[in-house]
Amino acid sequence: MSNPFSKFIRQFNRTEMNLKFICLTGGLTILLITAVKCWYSYKCKELKFCDKLRNRAPSNYTLKVSSKLNCSLIGKLVNRDTDKHFDFFLTALAGGKFSIYINDPINLRYQVNDSLPEMPLETDMTVNVNMLDVGELVIIEFEDIKIYLSTDPFNLTVYREGQEIVKINPRQLLTFEEDPEAPVALDFNFPQALRAYGLPEHAERLALRTTTNGSEPYRLYNIDRYGYEVNSTQALYGSVPVLFGLGVNMTAGVFWLNSAQTFVDITHKKTGIDSYFISETGALEAFILTGPSLRDCVKQYINLTGVAPLPQMFALGHHQSRYSYMSQKEVLEVCNKFDENKFPLDVIWMDIDYTDKNKYFTWDPKTFPNPSSMLNALNKQGRKAVVIIDPHIKREKGYSVFDECESKEYFVKNPSGTSFKASCWPGLSSWIDFFNPEALNYYSALIADFAKSNNLHIWNDMNEPSVFEVQEQAMDGNCIHYEGWKHRDVHNQYGFYQTVGTYQGLIDRSNDEIRPFILTRSFFAGSQRYAAHWTGDNVASWEHLKYSIPMMLTEALCGLSFVGADVGGFSCNPTEELLQRWYQAGAWYPFFRAHSAVSTKRREPYLFNDKIQQRIRKSLQQRYKHLTYWYTMFWEHYLIGEPVIRPLSYEYSDDINTYDIDNEFLVGSDILVHPVTEKMAKNVTVYLPGGENELWYEIDNFNETYTGLGIKNLPVTLDTVPVFYRGGSIIPVKQTVRNTSVYMKDDPITLLVFLDKYNYAKGTVYDDDQVSFDYLSNKYTYVRFTFYNNSLRNEIIDDEASYDQATILNSVIFYGLKTTVSQVSVATKKSVPEEDLVKNMYTRNVTVNKNRATIDNLNLDIRHQFVIRFDENITFLE
Numbered sequence: 121m122s123n124p125f126s127k128f129i130r131q132f133n134r135t136e137m138n139l140k141f142i143c144l145t146g147g148l149t150i151l152l153i154t155a156v157k158c159w160y161s162y163k164c165k166e167l168k169f170c171d172k173l174r175n176r177a178p179s180n181y182t183l184k185v186s187s188k189l190n191c192s193l194i195g196k197l198v199n200r201d202t203d204k205h206f207d208f209f210l211t212a213l214a215g216g217k218f219s220i221y222i223n224d225p226i227n228l229r230y231q232v233n234d235s236l237p238e239m240p241l242e243t244d245m246t247v248n249v250n251m252l253d254v255g256e257l258v259i260i261e262f263e264d265i266k267i268y269l270s271t272d273p274f275n276l277t278v279y280r281e282g283q284e285i286v287k288i289n290p291r292q293l294l295t296f297e298e299d300p301e302a303p304v305a306l307d308f309n310f311p312q313a314l315r316a317y318g319l320p321e322h323a324e325r326l327a328l329r330t331t332t333n334g335s336e337p338y339r340l341y342n343i344d345r346y347g348y349e350v351n352s353t354q355a356l357y358g359s360v361p362v363l364f365g366l367g368v369n370m371t372a373g374v375f376w377l378n379s380a381q382t383f384v385d386i387t388h389k390k391t392g393i394d395s396y397f398i399s400e401t402g403a404l405e406a407f408i409l410t411g412p413s414l415r416d417c418v419k420q421y422i423n424l425t426g427v428a429p430l431p432q433m434f435a436l437g438h439h440q441s442r443y444s445y446m447s448q449k450e451v452l453e454v455c456n457k458f459d460e461n462k463f464p465l466d467v468i469w470m471d472i473d474y475t476d477k478n479k480y481f482t483w484d485p486k487t488f489p490n491p492s493s494m495l496n497a498l499n500k501q502g503r504k505a506v507v508i509i510d511p512h513i514k515r516e517k518g519y520s521v522f523d524e525c526e527s528k529e530y531f532v533k534n535p536s537g538t539s540f541k542a543s544c545w546p547g548l549s550s551w552i553d554f555f556n557p558e559a560l561n562y563y564s565a566l567i568a569d570f571a572k573s574n575n576l577h578i579w580n581d582m583n584e585p586s587v588f589e590v591q592e593q594a595m596d597g598n599c600i601h602y603e604g605w606k607h608r609d610v611h612n613q614y615g616f617y618q619t620v621g622t623y624q625g626l627i628d629r630s631n632d633e634i635r636p637f638i639l640t641r642s643f644f645a646g647s648q649r650y651a652a653h654w655t656g657d658n659v660a661s662w663e664h665l666k667y668s669i670p671m672m673l674t675e676a677l678c679g680l681s682f683v684g685a686d687v688g689g690f691s692c693n694p695t696e697e698l699l700q701r702w703y704q705a706g707a708w709y710p711f712f713r714a715h716s717a718v719s720t721k722r723r724e725p726y727l728f729n730d731k732i733q734q735r736i737r738k739s740l741q742q743r744y745k746h747l748t749y750w751y752t753m754f755w756e757h758y759l760i761g762e763p764v765i766r767p768l769s770y771e772y773s774d775d776i777n778t779y780d781i782d783n784e785f786l787v788g789s790d791i792l793v794h795p796v797t798e799k800m801a802k803n804v805t806v807y808l809p810g811g812e813n814e815l816w817y818e819i820d821n822f823n824e825t826y827t828g829l830g831i832k833n834l835p836v837t838l839d840t841v842p843v844f845y846r847g848g849s850i851i852p853v854k855q856t857v858r859n860t861s862v863y864m865k866d867d868p869i870t871l872l873v874f875l876d877k878y879n880y881a882k883g884t885v886y887d888d889d890q891v892s893f894d895y896l897s898n899k900y901t902y903v904r905f906t907f908y909n910n911s912l913r914n915e916i917i918d919d920e921a922s923y924d925q926a927t928i929l930n931s932v933i934f935y936g937l938k939t940t941v942s943q944v945s946v947a948t949k950k951s952v953p954e955e956d957l958v959k960n961m962y963t964r965n966v967t968v969n970k971n972r973a974t975i976d977n978l979n980l981d982i983r984h985q986f987v988i989r990f991d992e993n994i995t996f997l998e
């Protein structure tokens with residue numbers, strides 16, 4: 121490499137020096153940016169394509185409609201300035217969506233594959249053509265949607281239920297040229313939107329900013345940004361080019377399916393929001409999501425790109441990682457310490473040092489001499505291991521992975537046809553071309569072979585891909601992939617395809633039996649079908665703790681519900697206070713992993729004083745108590761596409777005050793979490809939504825209820841975090857927390873019933889074997905519980921479901937119920953329909969304490985219908 125900085129830069133990568141810089145500057149990389157070119161982030165004006173298109177004059181395209189199929193309008197889009205013709209398709213899709221696709225039939229541009237798991241379901245539309253003075257007005261109708269397409273100049277206005285919701289090409293910024301290397305662009309306006317959400321990944325607030333008043337556009341370009349800056353539109357590790365325009369009455373979205381580097385400008389106007397998408401190359405493919413609510417838009421997007429499969433239960437437990445645990449002995453010692461000190465832990469992680477000189481698919485023979493004995497020992501503890509597998513392969517003759525990939529030409533190539541070579545963790549490396557189906561198969565076979573032990577799972581890191589010693593640590597756009605596509609065409613989807621291969625490998629290793637767990641740093645639209653994601657190499661700072669919440673919320677809205685941020689912060693040393701606050705927040709992240717960088721101080725929870733240990737233990741216990749609830753939320757994500765965590769505005773979109781709230785969030789719809797992210801906080805300003813008829817029950821003090829009347833200032837100590845259950849909900853918990861989730865599997869559940877103002881509550885519980893794919897053949901239990909008319913009942917949601925193991929309900933605790941009865945009647949129906957509900961009647965005592973009424977010793981199998989009925993003298997909290 122001719123880069124004069126190369127040696128210097130190399131040393132900077134995750135070294136102590138680098139850490140000191142970042143830690144001293146409080147997470148700002150300014151010093152580094154000036155010192156080290158490879159960490160520089162390009163601005164739009166420094167990239168020719170972006171600079172040119174961002175400042176372009178209006179274009180002039182016209183559409184010549186050629187034919188209409190049932191679901192598609194087909195035509196030729198003509199660039200008036202060059203008289204070039206391109207193929208144009210508009211296709212109506214079921215469920216309030218349609219797509220626009222433009223390509224050049226002669227110089228075919230890259231169209232993203234596999235981001236959508238299947239061809240979206242099309243739907244019939246009607247088309248009427250009206251002649252105008254200039255061109256035509258084509259009116260397309262389907263479902264509640266009406267599209268007015270002006271052919272000259274080309275533009276579209278989309279109406280839903282009679283209201284204008286999206287304008288396409290209103291500013292005539294459409295760009296599509298015959299040069300296949302040229303950029304593509306299009307502008308969209310959301311006339312009813314008040315806020316813009318989406319476009320992960322950025323260390324940014326939930327509500328996106330205006331970028332056209334001097335700020336940089338949002339950049340989508342998967343890139344390794346160690347110790348990244350927060351409050352920024354700069355690119356990070358992953359990209360999902362979907363944008364939602366949130367309005368009170370109408371929310372709409374656009375999914376820009378392009379895997380090249382992309383910039384997006386946002387402008388908030390008096391009426392509505394303008395957006396402008398610019399991609400470096402590729403075809404133009406966009407999906408319009410017509411809402412009408414944010415929830416509908418999110419589901420429409422998820423219907424295109426798919427849901428996350430149900431994770432194994434262990435994956436929702438607590439994960440402990442460090443860069444790195446250096447030997448198998450240390451791995452087991454750490455786990456034992458967690459057990460000895462009663463910190464529940466499901467998974468222990470191994471960063472690159474487990475390998476033999478950073479050669480993936482090997483173990484260091486000195487420090488990990490017998491990995492299978494380690495994995496067996498972990499298995500005996502009910503634990504799983506996760507090891508890192510990166511996409512770069514050490515160039516070393518005799519290393520079979522290298523030899524094979526080199527001889528079979530599985531590596532990404534230079535334009536000259538030789539393997540692309542550059543530096544990464546192992547030194548000189550080459551990168552597997554996961555776009556090549558043969559290379560992908562080879563890679564998944566490596567995974568299947570390496571991860572023979574069912575309790576070994578995989579972490580795909582550095583897969584943006586990160587390349588050392590070069591500008592932005594990014595692979596050269598001229599590199600060549602399968603079928604000759606340039607790296608710049610496919611860049612943002614590289615990491616996606618690695619997870620596709622990893623997933624296949626983990627499926628194959630167990631003959632389809634065990635659900636894989638994969639964590640990926642890089643992602644693209646659709647990655648949720650393969651892997652969980654975390655927010656990469658964050659910093660132990662209050663700012664990073666704060667920004668972890670909007671980052672996760674944005675990702676969850678964009679399909680990636682299984683997200684987390686490194687608890688404690690990856691680089692730098694957190695203060696004890698910050699660490700405790702981070703565990704308290706992390707206990708409510710969908711993916712809950714503590715991780716720390718090389719040369720940070722050790723910070724396993726058992727290393728701290730008793731007081732701190734108690735607080736961390738309490739957070740972990742809170743996580744484990746709620747595992748059934750989490751599992752049910754992931755099931756419902758899988759089943760109906762609901763995000764597992766949600767901004768308040770998702771559930772309370774009528775309330776405009778929720779639109780900017782991103783320091784608290786909902787888990788499902790029923791648990792509201794406001795992590796403490798301020799140093800030395802004595803009180804926290806919480807927003808409780810829902811109006812005067814909504815009740816919120818404080819988690820540590822159930823007797824304290826609040827109404828959803830908005831801002832509430834609440835005192836906090838280091839022991840407390842504002843978390844609330846929604847009145848009207850029924851939450852399953854487990855009372856006993858054990859070392860791992862595996863040992864809690866057969867423990868009975870307790871239902872917490874939080875009554876609303878109308879003395880009503882409902883909730884669901886999902887259960888299965890927590891490990892296998894048997895749920896695909898209906899081997900599960902999915903039950904709804906409802907409390908009304910003084911009775912708690914269950915209802916089997918899915919009649920097809922038949923899991924042969926009981927889920928036992930042993931206790932129910934009612935909150936908000938004032939009762940003087942000392943006994944309830946319990947009636948059960950053992951099997952349907954032979955036995956009558958009342959045949960198995962018995963009574964149970966009620967223990968009343970303040971507004972809490974507890975019923976124990978129920979021993980009910982929730983697969984069979986039951987009723988728990990309060991007899992007379994029942995009164996409810998007003």
Ligand SMILES: *[C@@H]1O[C@H](CO)[C@@H](O)[C@H](O)[C@H]1NC(C)=O
Pocket residue numbers: 180200273
């Ligand atoms: C677009 O091109 C047509 C044909 O050259 C011309 O009549 C029209 O004025 C142009 N419109 C704009 C906005 O430049």
Ligand SMILES: *[C@@H]1O[C@H](CO)[C@@H](O)[C@H](O)[C@H]1NC(C)=O
Pocket residue numbers: 190
């Ligand atoms: C197209 O629509 C016509 C009339 O509604 C119908 O008969 C035909 O089956 C449709 N074709 C397809 C491919 O859906």
Ligand SMILES: *[C@@H]1O[C@H](CO)[C@@H](O)[C@H](O)[C@H]1NC(C)=O
Pocket residue numbers: 233555556602603605610
């Ligand atoms: C995408 O899929 C098409 C076939 O549908 C295939 O020809 C093309 O090579 C694929 N592109 C890549 C980069 O895999």
Ligand SMILES: *[C@@H]1O[C@H](CO)[C@@H](O)[C@H](O)[C@H]1NC(C)=O
Pocket residue numbers: 270272273274275276277287288289290291
């Ligand atoms: C589309 O073009 C027509 C014809 O020039 C114009 O009347 C209309 O205002 C344009 N619509 C949008 C949304 O820009």
Ligand SMILES: *[C@@H]1O[C@H](CO)[C@@H](O)[C@H](O)[C@H]1NC(C)=O
Pocket residue numbers: 335351
């Ligand atoms: C975030 O950045 C914007 C734009 O640079 C600035 O106006 C704002 O004050 C920053 N916010 C915080 C919390 O630093």
Ligand SMILES: *[C@@H]1O[C@H](CO)[C@@H](O)[C@H](O)[C@H]1NC(C)=O
Pocket residue numbers: 368369
């Ligand atoms: C929403 O719709 C209602 C009823 O149609 C209307 O009164 C209100 O002004 C609309 N709000 C906004 C922000 O457009």
Ligand SMILES: *[C@@H]1O[C@H](CO)[C@@H](O)[C@H](O)[C@H]1NC(C)=O
Pocket residue numbers: 214215237238241422423424425426427
């Ligand atoms: C999208 O919805 C349609 C119809 O509701 C369904 O058939 C299809 O499987 C869904 N696709 C995905 C990826 O969820």
Ligand SMILES: *[C@@H]1O[C@H](CO)[C@@H](O)[C@H](O)[C@H]1NC(C)=O
Pocket residue numbers: 800801802803833
């Ligand atoms: C909240 O705490 C701050 C100090 O952290 C204090 O200045 C303020 O008065 C407190 N507010 C309330 C309402 O207690």
Ligand SMILES: *[C@@H]1O[C@H](CO)[C@@H](O)[C@H](O)[C@H]1NC(C)=O
Pocket residue numbers: 821823824825
């Ligand atoms: C709730 O319980 C706490 C402690 O048990 C007590 O201090 C507080 O006054 C109670 N509040 C209500 C509304 O009963």
Ligand SMILES: *[C@@H]1O[C@H](CO)[C@@H](O)[C@H](O)[C@H]1NC(C)=O
Pocket residue numbers: 965
């Ligand atoms: C239920 O309450 C009755 C009357 O107070 C008492 O005799 C009985 O022992 C209680 N049963 C249980 C299981 O606690």
